[in-house]
Amino acid sequence: MLLAVRWTRLLMVVSAAGFTCAAYAIRATMDGPIEQYSGAALSAAIVYTIVIFIWPPISPLPAGSAAITYCWFIEFAQLTPIPSALSQRSWLARQLLGAQFDLIDVAWYPVGVIPLVAAHWFLRARARSRTEPTPALTP
Numbered sequence: 001m002l003l004a005v006r007w008t009r010l011l012m013v014v015s016a017a018g019f020t021c022a023a024y025a026i027r028a029t030m031d032g033p034i035e036q037y038s039g040a041a042l043s044a045a046i047v048y049t050i051v052i053f054i055w056p057p058i059s060p061l062p063a064g065s066a067a068i069t070y071c072w073f074i075e076f077a078q079l080t081p082i083p084s085a086l087s088q089r090s091w092l093a094r095q096l097l098g099a100q101f102d103l104i105d106v107a108w109y110p111v112g113v114i115p116l117v118a119a120h121w122f123l124r125a126r127a128r129s130r131t132e133p134t135p136a137l138t139p
Contacts, residue, residue, distance in 0.1 A: 005056045012053040019045045040105040041112030044071045048116045060124065064117035071109040075101060 023042040027035050048067040052058065058066075077083055078101040087094035098105075 008056040009053050012049040016046050016049040016053075019049065036102075037104070037108050037111075040071075040102075040108035044068065044109040044112035045116055047071055048113050052120070060117045060120035063120065064113045067113050068109050071113075072106060074098065075105055075109070078102075 019042045023039055023046075026038045026042075044067055047070055048063060051063045051066050051070075055063075074083070074097060078098055083093075083097035084099050087097055087099040
């Protein structure tokens, strides 16, 4: 495995842990809309890190699209009784699937992903510019 892939995966694990800690810290210290909306945005950010962990060479836009699509799929699945039933039986299922549909969450998932897509794009462009040879100056 390439060293860059290992570092990328390590960074994604650390990022996901940081987003998780931030989400639980906000949940523990705040109440109301900030808790709810930040939870949706941070969970989408965690999904983005999982996408990058699984496939490190993926481009930012497909990674962001995959993360948002997955979050929307899970949210709309909450319109069925399955996630709610699983969430009643398991704390982990409740964390992963939620319990009830909330249309506002659908709007907040991109809020958690778009800044990561922008940062990913910037870092990729910066890394690419460092590895590309500079053209020779012609007189």
